[in-house]
Amino acid sequence: MSDMPQLLVLLKELDDQLVTCMRCGMCQAVCPLYATTGRETDVARGKIALLEGLAHKLIEDAQGVQDRLHSCLLCGACAASCPSGVKTLEIFLKARAVLATYSGLSPAKKLIFKGLLTRPKLFNKLLSLAASFQGLALKPASELLGSSCGRFGLPGLAGRHIIPLAQKPFLATVGGVDAPKGKSGVKVAFYPGCVVDKIFPQVGLASLKALEHHGVAVYLPKDQACCGIPALSAGDRPTFEKLVAANLEMFGAAGVFDYLVTPCATCASTIKKLWPTMTTGLSLASRKRIGELAAKTMDITAFLVDKVGLVAPATQNESATAVTCHDPCHLKKSLGVSEQPRTLLSLNPAYRLVEMADADACCGCGGSFTLQHYELSKQIGGRKRDNILASSAEIVAAACPACMLQLTDMLSQAGARVAVKHPVELYAETLD
Secondary structure, three states, X not given: OOOHHHHHHHHHHXXXXXXXXXXXXXXXXXXXXXXXXXXXXXXXXHHHHHHOOHHHXXXXXXXXXXXXXXXXXXXXXXXXXXXXXXXXXXXXXXXXXXXXXHHOOOHHHXXXXXXXXXXXXXXXXHHHHHHHHHHHOEEEEEOOOOEEEEHHHOHHHOOOEEOOOOOOXXXXXXXXEEOOOXXXXXXXXXXXXXXXXXOOHHHHHHHHHHHHHOOOEEEEOOOOOOOOHHHHHOOOHHHHHHHHHHHHHHHOOHHHOOEEEEOOHHHHHHHHHHHHHOOOOOOHHHHHHHHHHHHOEEEHHHHHHHHOOOOOOOOOOOOOEEEEEEOOHHHHHHHOOOHHHHHHHHOOOOEEEOOXXXXXXXXXXXXXXXXXXXXXXXXXHHHHHHHHHHOOOOEEEEOOHHHHHHHHHHHHHOOOOOEEEOHHHHHHOOOO
């Protein structure tokens, strides 16, 4: 146990929130993990029951508590459907912080979070080096999806089909940008997020193309830091707050831009929802700036539709290529954004929208969940894959790069001929 005063503070924060749960069980109906395992301990109500008397249970079985708390996708379905308004996501993240404070982080997590994520320049150099040599460990799996799988049955890849690291990341390609306001009179800060920067640079480029087309000026700091959600999900709140503070130095001058825009649903949700509530260790002045920044944060599809004013056409070309749309959990359940991605893809006459069944069902990624519980992640992802295939669409659009990785994995392993795209990519195809 490394920090008793901090542990007591975290336990007090938890106690104040746990009383709101009425144990009604509504979370059972929407939890993708419960639908897979049928275990009460996997649903929000079961985890909240675990958290009562947490200090005593940590002493009895710290590893058991850890296993149950980390068996969660953090998708937010329970919070979105809770009639009592229980802030389950905040509760579980705080509980994980309690666990990390009590038991400490593993050496691997310490290295990744404290040694790499908090040092963006070093992190970028190491991933650039990895990109140069990844061909030794990977072999192509699907040309259509751009996926690869491990050579020689590498255990770390666990049979996954992944998208390799980009040879040149988005931020390295574009560099820093600070354009003056143009014809729209609007200026945005652009935050690509780690996955777009390192794996899907084309999504970042498509976003900038759309913004430029509509006369929206862009402020893009080159050395951005991670939004902090991997560290926070692991319970490492100090590293999370350090990353928030680093980004605040680059983006905190909210007066120089009107909105902060990102093509990553997870980053948007983290900045807008978690930065203000999970940074109690920062100064009041910093937290005020965080609140101002969070209020200006928008998903790229929501910005283009709600602020630029893009409108879906009245009809679509029924002979066009069929596209179906997956609703990322952090986008729809956390931010209430679902129609805007569909509007964007409908603006390309080469495509027509066909809805899949359960479009807003979780894809099974859950960030670190897929790394720790891959077989469960595959079962949940398999249901999403089957719904995509049943729609007969040739493309599935998802406004979240983490979901794009999961959908690619599921479709590639099945040998499916369905491409995975971000809605802003499809829209940008129409722009000169």
